[in-house]
Amino acid sequence: MRILLCGGAGYIGAHAYVVLAERGQDVVIADNFSNSSPGVLARLQRITGEPVPFHPLDLRDRGAVVDFFARQPFDAVVHFAALKSVGESCERPLDYFHNNITGTLNLLYGMQAAGVKRLVFSSSATVYGDPASVPVREDASLQVTNPYGRTKLVMEELIGDLCGSDAGFHAANLRYFNPVGAHASGLIGEDPAGIPNNLMPYICQVAVGRRERLSIYGGDYPTPDGTGVRDYIHVMDLARAHADALDYLVHERHNLTVNLGTGQGVSVLQLVNAFADASARDIPYQIVERRPGDVAAVYADPSLANRLLGWQAELGVEAMCRDAWRWQAQNPQGYPAA
Ligand code: NAD
Ligand code: UFG
Secondary structure, X not given: OEEEEEOOOOHXXXXXXXXXXXXXXXXXXXXXXXXXOOHHHHHHHHHHOOOOOEEEOOOOOHHHHHHHHHXXXXXXXXXXXXXXOHHHHHHOHHHHHHHHHHHHHHHHHHHHHHOOOEEEEEEEHHHHOOOOOOOEOOOOOOOOOOHHHHHHHHHHHHHHHHHHHOOOOEEEEXXXXXXXXXXXXXXXXXXXOOOOOOHHHHHHHHHOOOOOOEEEEOOOOOOOOOOOEEOEEEHHHHHHHHHHHXXXXXXXXXXXXXXXXXXXXXXXXXXXXXXXXXXXXXXXXEEEOXXXXXXXXXXXXXXXXXXXXXXXXXXXXXXXXHHHHHHHHHOOOOOOOO
């Protein structure tokens, strides 16, 4: 198959590129580098041993998107391209609506005009908001708690409406929990711009000496050690699920919405301790006020993905920390300027 990875230069897209290329797929990346570095392309070439087909494309430009699809045949699209910071989305909601929702609409216009009828979409556990119970199943009620989450919910809904209007169009909504870790080579990994919002990249930057100490947001949650509990999933396990979802769309010809997590809740302190072990570094931390909008515990029931895709997470917290640390230690400042 010839597969377009929109936003494929980003953290998760780059790892999915490796898995799909290893499975012999013909993979093309399109990105506007708004939250990624061109340096990732050379690294992907080193890992796969092949030149990486890349096209600059901004999904906000509908004319460019439609033109792109008119010139390039694709069998499927994996849509990673989005802005993803919860805090930033509260400060700049319109930019998030424009980039994520209008960008997705433009992508769907381009696909429809070109007759491309398979889509794998990067959704998020954020669509569950503060779930009534854990582990969370896909039929749990959906809630919006911030503008970023609203964009994910709206994107799932408009993709669903398109599927409803065209029995030949099939989509997979993959609801990621908390992706962490890196490719075992240490050549690609998470490289956030500025101060990391998320826990694992912050820990990595403390370990490598770029930040003094971690602030743990809240030590009084109703969890076993008082810190927040999440479902961290190794990015290579996550990447594999994209290849499995594409197979599902081709062979089963059904739409799909599945959680992608391990099913195991891990606290902030547990992750910090696991990282300290894996890296043999101290991770200084202080416990501070809760972060507004955070919830106590969210983890997946991943059994539907197992049943429908035959997929399950294989890598545990130790591998997540080891691989994240290898990437950070080999690339203390992230990707080199291309
Ligand atoms: P990322 O920011 O590393 O990758 C997204 C890529 O999309 C970047 O390379 C960026 O330059 C590109 N992009 C953004 N807007 C674009 C546009 N208008 N046109 C073209 N390219 C554009 O993020 P990621 O962590 O790899 O996440 C990928 C997807 O998964 C996102 O949709 C995100 O919302 C979703 N997701 C991520 C997480 C997480 O914690 N990383 C969790 C749940 C869901
Ligand atoms: N945390 C800290 N200190 C930090 C950063 C995070 O203590 O510096 C804590 C948080 O309070 C939370 C846990 O670490 O308990 C995980 O926080 P992250 O920011 O890494 O992840 P979240 O679960 O808050 O959110 C992430 C993405 C969202 C996405 C969600 C579910 O940022 O976009 O996972 O996929 F919706």
